[in-house]
Amino acid sequence: MVRALRAGLCLALSGLWVGCSTPAPPQLPAAIPGFAPDEAGITGVLFVIGDAGETLGVGNPVLRKLRREVEEWSAALAADSAVGVLFVGDNIYPNGLNPVGHPDRGRDSLRLWNQFRVVDGPAAARYGTPAVFIPGNHDWGGEFGEEGLAFLRREEELFSIARSQGLEVDLIPPANDPGPEVVEIGGAKIVAVDTHLWLELDDDLRRARAVQQVRAAVREPRDRLVVFAAHHPFATGGPHGGLLPFLPSLGVHPMLHRSGTLGQDITALPYQEMLGDFSSAFSGTEALVVYAGGHEHNLQVIERTAPGQPNWTLVSGTGSNFRGVDEIDGTRFMASAPGYMRIVTLDDGSTHLEVVAADGAHQECPSDQYPDYETCLRVGVAAFEVVFRRQLR
Amino acid sequence: MYGVPAHMRRENSRYAIRASVTLALSLVALCGSPKPATAQNLEALAAGAAGLGAGVWWTMSIASARARSGTVLYEIDDIFSYALPVGAVSFGAGLALGLSEEERVGETLLGGAVGWGVGFAVGWVVGDAIWEDPAGPWAGSVIGAGVGLLAGSLTGFLLAETGSVEDESRSPLTLGFTLPLPW
Numbered sequence: 001m002v003r004a005l006r007a008g009l010c011l012a013l014s015g016l017w018v019g020c021s022t023p024a025p026p027q028l029p030a031a032i033p034g035f036a037p038d039e040a041g042i043t044g045v046l047f048v049i050g051d052a053g054e055t056l057g058v059g060n061p062v063l064r065k066l067r068r069e070v071e072e073w074s075a076a077l078a079a080d081s082a083v084g085v086l087f088v089g090d091n092i093y094p095n096g097l098n099p100v101g102h103p104d105r106g107r108d109s110l111r112l113w114n115q116f117r118v119v120d121g122p123a124a125a126r127y128g129t130p131a132v133f134i135p136g137n138h139d140w141g142g143e144f145g146e147e148g149l150a151f152l153r154r155e156e157e158l159f160s161i162a163r164s165q166g167l168e169v170d171l172i173p174p175a176n177d178p179g180p181e182v183v184e185i186g187g188a189k190i191v192a193v194d195t196h197l198w199l200e201l202d203d204d205l206r207r208a209r210a211v212q213q214v215r216a217a218v219r220e221p222r223d224r225l226v227v228f229a230a231h232h233p234f235a236t237g238g239p240h241g242g243l244l245p246f247l248p249s250l251g252v253h254p255m256l257h258r259s260g261t262l263g264q265d266i267t268a269l270p271y272q273e274m275l276g277d278f279s280s281a282f283s284g285t286e287a288l289v290v291y292a293g294g295h296e297h298n299l300q301v302i303e304r305t306a307p308g309q310p311n312w313t314l315v316s317g318t319g320s321n322f323r324g325v326d327e328i329d330g331t332r333f334m335a336s337a338p339g340y341m342r343i344v345t346l347d348d349g350s351t352h353l354e355v356v357a358a359d360g361a362h363q364e365c366p367s368d369q370y371p372d373y374e375t376c377l378r379v380g381v382a383a384f385e386v387v388f389r390r391q392l393r
Numbered sequence: 394m395y396g397v398p399a400h401m402r403r404e405n406s407r408y409a410i411r412a413s414v415t416l417a418l419s420l421v422a423l424c425g426s427p428k429p430a431t432a433q434n435l436e437a438l439a440a441g442a443a444g445l446g447a448g449v450w451w452t453m454s455i456a457s458a459r460a461r462s463g464t465v466l467y468e469i470d471d472i473f474s475y476a477l478p479v480g481a482v483s484f485g486a487g488l489a490l491g492l493s494e495e496e497r498v499g500e501t502l503l504g505g506a507v508g509w510g511v512g513f514a515v516g517w518v519v520g521d522a523i524w525e526d527p528a529g530p531w532a533g534s535v536i537g538a539g540v541g542l543l544a545g546s547l548t549g550f551l552l553a554e555t556g557s558v559e560d561e562s563r564s565p566l567t568l569g570f571t572l573p574l575p576w
Contacts, residue, residue: 142467250449252449252453252472255531255535256457256466256469256472258528258531259460259534259535260460260465260526260531261453261457261460261535262465262466262467262469263460263465263466263467263468264467264468267526268460269461269463269526270463272528
């Protein structure tokens with residue numbers, strides 16, 4: 001009897017362990033050929049990268065690789081704003097830009113400058129290649145209201161300083177504006193919103209006005225590419241979408257997620273209401289709508305599976321960190337690896353997506369592992385390759 | 394919508410830890426009058442553990458109910474400001490029950506378990522009916538199970554048949570512990 005009980009308990013625990021553990025992160029696919037900068041017919045390239053605000057030292061291989069690509073593509077396309085970079089939020093970890101005099105101010109500031117440097121090369125300067133940054137929840141310092149706004153305003157000041165030094169960088173929408181802010185870069189119409197602010201919009205009039213403006217901004221004809229830029233993703237198979245191990249919290253974390261209790265998770269009521277706002281706007285357009293978000297530290301390409309969704313949802317949040325991801329409805333690609341995405345538009349009207357990534361070992365260059373920091377960066381940059389390619393239209 | 398700013402949440406957590414430990418110890422000291430050694434058996438520990446588990450669930454119920462009324466948690470760590478006092482009280486209550494009313498432990502646990510199950514099921518149906526979002530049924534279940542757990546535990550405790558199990562010939566076992574609290 002005792003043996004049977006013990007065996008039953010053992011079996012139940014094993015089942016719990018297997019059934020509730022997080023699946024192993026997907027393997028990075030083999031490299032495939034991507035578009036070359038000198039290829040004919042390319043009219044615009046937009047790079048999408050996110051959650052890049054946790055770099056160590058003066059940059060990491062991801063940002064170095066991106067800078068090199070920005071230079072190559074800017075020189076090859078040789079047209080004003082034909083190349084653009086979209087940073088989809090969480091530009092400074094862990095708590096936005098602290099005030100002058102704070103012990104972390106130098107580190108915070110450096111983390112943002114590391115990203116600014118992506119567009120500080122000669123070709124980028126010559127052709128006015130811009131980098132636009134969306135605010136994320138960490139840029140608000142994890143706060144709301146005036147408390148959080150102070151963090152974002154300080155970050156905004158750093159953008160002004162960078163612009164005064166000739167860098168084409170901007171924070172959109174501006175602090176305390178939910179958006180949408182519209183810019184045309186990299187062959188796409190960028191419609192940017194501040195989802196952290198949107199999540200706490202309790203002024204009905206302000207919200208209704210913002211929704212109306214989003215509707216108007218995305219309403220474009222069939223041949224247009226609209227990149228809806230927001231920090232919080234429209235769909236995700238990562239931790240904020242429910243990929244949570246059972247055991248570390250004994251089920252508390254997954255249960256709070258499922259019941260919509262955690263505000264940064266997709267199941268939360270304010271988050272659902274926000275997606276409802278966006279969904280109503282996406283329903284009324286014929287344009288190719290690509291929702292570009294971060295928040296999750298992984299790479300995901302998700303195709304529309306139901307009306308009201310964007311045609312494609314991209315999650316590009318491995319600019320400085322990566323975590324697990326699992327498949328959801330519509331997933332066409334997923335990876336837990338450092339990298340970014342590029343959207344390439346051609347003169348025949350087609351739009352293509354490429355995912356550039358490397359093995360996780362090349363995320364950062366910790367000084368204790370690599371005495372020669374530059375060597376680490378060089379080795380890391382060489383490891384990035386195109387691992388996924390898909391025609392979006 | 395998100396209520397408390399981060400710096401206050403951190404301060405609240407520290408305060409909650411201090412308050413919770415004090416509460417739990419006070420409750421055990423007040424209610425857990427020592428029984429003969431045989432009475433201080435695994436039942437007390439089981440009751441304490443069950444109380445802690447119930448406290449964790451009630452914490453989730455409170456957080457979930459607040460989220461439904463518009464005040465979501467910013468991140469998982471914020472649950473500690475709720476969990477510690479509730480968990481400490483329920484752990485203390487469970488331990489005290491096991492120490493002083495051990496003959497009621499079984500019925501209380503059984504009542505709680507039945508109440509939890511019924512509350513979960515009813516909550517799912519109610520949550521699905523009143524909230525349209527996908528998390529609605531889950532929220533209903535978490536809240537409903539919390540209510541059911543409380544109602545079931547109380548009912549089980551009150552309806553439990555008690556009998557004298559005292560045996561004065563055995564000496565009480567004294568439990569002592571020291572907590573290295575850093576404040």
